Amino acid sequence: EAGVAQSPRYKIIEKRQSVAFWCNPISGHATLYWYQQILGQGPKLLIQFQNNGVVDDSQLPKDRFSAERLKGVDSTLKIQPAKLEDSAVYLCASSLDTGSLYGYTFGSGTRLTVV
């Protein structure tokens, strides 16, 4: 099966600019996750979708971050305006459902550098 696709792979922007990341999960996976991985830290969950509904966005900085999952398939994560501390790798993952015992499948991530 095809894996989780993410684009772009790399992005460099200036602070206060906006940026968007795209994720296409594995076909049939109902649950989609966006994680933020800052250098030297473990991945931190930003937002979790079940189909096209948000089930957990408790750690999403909602004043600048937004995400959507139209039609329960692809998802877009946006940052506007970006700050220096947003420099990180943004990982998208998907699973069959939220209670999956098989773990998640991760994409290769988007490395964001804010200068």
Place this chain on the structure above:
Amino acid sequence: AQSVAQPEDQVNVAEGNPLTVKCTYSVSGNPYLFWYVQYPNRGLQFLLKYITGDNLVKGSYGFEAEFNKSQTSFHLKKPSALVSDSALYFCAVREGTGFQKLVFGTGTRLLVSP
């Protein structure tokens, strides 16, 4: 809240020697524990999981992990390390009752020298 701790930032081992990457957990109820590996510029790859059953769990690439309830540990092991095992390793625990998510440790960098 559920959590995992990885006490070592880095583990160094010579090729051919056994390796151990440590993880301890703090959970209420039964723990669902995972190990993932991350190679440079790649996403996380699933290695193995513990849900229930045997305390010794076997996974991908010759890795295994030992679940120890009394010590609340879930250490990752391999009998003979390869240079290609050099990567970043993350322990994770599944959290939540309804909608669940993985909570990750801070990661341990494994360096295997030739």
